Amino acid sequence: MTKSDARLRRAIGLDVGGTKIAGGVVDGAGGVIERISDRPAPTFGKRAVVRALLDVIAELTRRHHVDAIGIGAAGLVDWPEGRIRWSPNNGYTDLPLRRVIEDSTGLPTAVDNDANVAAWAEANAATEGLDRDYSVMLTVGTGLGGGFILAGEIFRGSSGVAAEVGHMFVDSRSREICSCGNNGCLESLASGTALGRAGRLAAEAEPHGLLARLGGGPDGVSGLVVRQAANLGDPTALALFERLGYWLGVGAATLTTLLDLRSIIVGGGLVAAGDLFLPHMRSSLERHIFARQHRILPEIASARLGSEAGWIGAGMLSLHELYRTESNGADVRT
Ligand SMILES: [Zn+2]
Numbered sequence: 001m002t003k004s005d006a007r008l009r010r011a012i013g014l015d016v017g018g019t020k021i022a023g024g025v026v027d028g029a030g031g032v033i034e035r036i037s038d039r040p041a042p043t044f045g046k047r048a049v050v051r052a053l054l055d056v057i058a059e060l061t062r063r064h065h066v067d068a069i070g071i072g073a074a075g076l077v078d079w080p081e082g083r084i085r086w087s088p089n090n091g092y093t094d095l096p097l098r099r100v101i102e103d104s105t106g107l108p109t110a111v112d113n114d115a116n117v118a119a120w121a122e123a124n125a126a127t128e129g130l131d132r133d134y135s136v137m138l139t140v141g142t143g144l145g146g147g148f149i150l151a152g153e154i155f156r157g158s159s160g161v162a163a164e165v166g167h168m169f170v171d172s173r174s175r176e177i178c179s180c181g182n183n184g185c186l187e188s189l190a191s192g193t194a195l196g197r198a199g200r201l202a203a204e205a206e207p208h209g210l211l212a213r214l215g216g217g218p219d220g221v222s223g224l225v226v227r228q229a230a231n232l233g234d235p236t237a238l239a240l241f242e243r244l245g246y247w248l249g250v251g252a253a254t255l256t257t258l259l260d261l262r263s264i265i266v267g268g269g270l271v272a273a274g275d276l277f278l279p280h281m282r283s284s285l286e287r288h289i290f291a292r293q294h295r296i297l298p299e300i301a302s303a304r305l306g307s308e309a310g311w312i313g314a315g316m317l318s319l320h321e322l323y324r325t326e327s328n329g330a331d332v333r334t
Contacts (some may be wrong), residue, residue, distance in 0.1 A: 011068040012060050013315025014053060015114055016041055018074055018142065022307065023056055025064045026315035028323075030125025033309070035062065046095045053097075054104055061105075069101060069109040070318030072117035072310045074145075079160030080321075082111030098309065106327070111320040114310050115139050115163065116154050119147025120320075121313030122265045122303050128299055131262040136255050137303065138165065143179060144187040150259065154317075155201070166191065170250055176218035177197070190222040190247035192270055198240050199226040210234040227273045245277035249284020254300050257290040267303030274302050 010033060014023040024035035036056060054056035057069060081263055082098025091150050097110040117325050119137035133152045139145035146165030148155040156162050166187030176194065178185035188194055203211040203218035210229045215221035229237035266274065266281075282298025282300055286292055 005093075009319050010064060010194055011070055011116075011315040012057055012066050013311040013313070013318070014052070014069070014071045014075045015310030015314060016049065016071065016113065017119070017310070019177065020053060021056060023060070024315075025060055025066060026312050028316060030121060030312050030316050032308075032312065034060070036310075038058070044092065046092045048229045049092065049095070053101065057101070057105055062329040066107065068313035068315075068318035070109045070117065070316070071097060071101065071104065071109065072114040072314040073097065073111060076161045077111060077113045079112060079156045080110075081160075082104040082109065084111070084223050086296050090232070091323050092322075098113060101184060108318065108322050110321045112154070112156075112212075112313070112314070112317060113145075113147070113160070113163075115145035115147040115258075117311075117313035117317055118149075118267060118303075118309035119149055119265070119313070120154055120307075120317050121309040122267065123149045123152075123300070123307055124296070125312060126303065126315060128215045130299055131266075134251075134259065134261050135265055135298075136163075136165070136259070136261055137265040137267055137309075138251070138268060139268035140191060140244075140248070140270040142192050143190045144251075145268070146255075149261070154308045165251055165255065168254065168266060170247065170254075183266050186247060186251045190244050190251065192268075195223040195240060195244055196221065198243065199223070199229075199237070202236050202240065206236060209236055223270070227276070230273070230276050241273070241276040242280045244270075245280025245285070246284045248277065248288075249281040250287045252281060252298070252300070253288035253290075256285070258262045260295075261298045262296070263299045263301060265301055265303050267306070267309055269307070271302050271306075278302070 020038040021041050022038050025033040084095040086093050098109050101109045123132040131154045135149045136148045144166035147164040148163045166333040167185045169184050169187045171184045174184045176188035178188040197220040200218050203221045226237050
């Protein structure tokens with residue numbers, strides 16, 4: 001099979017997040033053949049998650065001939081075993097998802113971290129204009145995820161759990177406790193959760209301010225309320241987005257200093273408000289990067305596939321791995 005044949009093949013792609021399962025059928029170039037409506041993700045229990053995934057797979061295989069299955073899952077995922085070690089939002093540990101799905105369906109399956117597959121989709125399905133062979137995708141949503149593409153391949157570290165950019169320690173003065181239990185993590189300063197928390201503190205300090213009024217009191221202030229207030233020109237809310245951009249820029253500068261990146265793709269739910277923080281992220285990156293005058297600065301760009309990057313990338317990755325396996329097999333035979 002040639003690489004162009006691989007692009008004509010089809011795969012099921014699935015994205016298991018903290019709250020929902022998204023998915024559909026794609027070809028090897030990332031073209032969407034069908035997308036399903038989002039399903040709620042079971043919040044605990046391995047069997048419930050596996051059953052929900054197999055239901056979707058059965059539904060899609062009734063309508064399409066597919067060659068492989070790809071799954072992106074939130075949490076720590078061993079590669080290539082596809083074993084989910086720990087997924088704090090889904091409440092399960094030690095789930096050998098790849099083996100379970102392959103045994104049940106008979107189809108070759110790839111299971112990887114959700115941020116990795118999203119980065120893979122952004123690097124391969126939306127290549128126009130940007131050099132994405134050395135790129136990091138930052139997923140700014142409830143938390144802060146990261147996916148690294150280095151020399152055109154996903155970089156996963158020795159066992160698959162690299163690129164946890166949200167848990168880089170960046171601020172020794174911060175008292176914000178992160179979802180991981182540490183303090184001073186980038187995620188605790190630059191995520192939707194961090195934005196909402198900072199908004200509540202600001203509303204407490206200004207009980208008659210716009211944030212408190214839009215939230216119906218400090219406790220009602222969420223990241224979305226901060227965004228509404230910022231769009232109305234509220235200086236407090238705008239300053240919170242500036243702070244978000246500042247910390248993302250700190251993270252982007254550190255990653256680029258280490259990895260000599262060409263592009264930084266920003267995705268996740270908050271990218272819809274990118275105008276409010278991406279310029280601040282850019283200036284913070286320039287301020288914190290090593291040897292600014294003597295290097296090519298990376299471009300910062302918004303993700304193009306939006307919330308679909310995860311499942312599209314999972315499907316594409318499964319076909320990439322199928323092609324790689326078959327190519328290696330041919331090598332052995334000759
Ligand atoms: Zn953390």
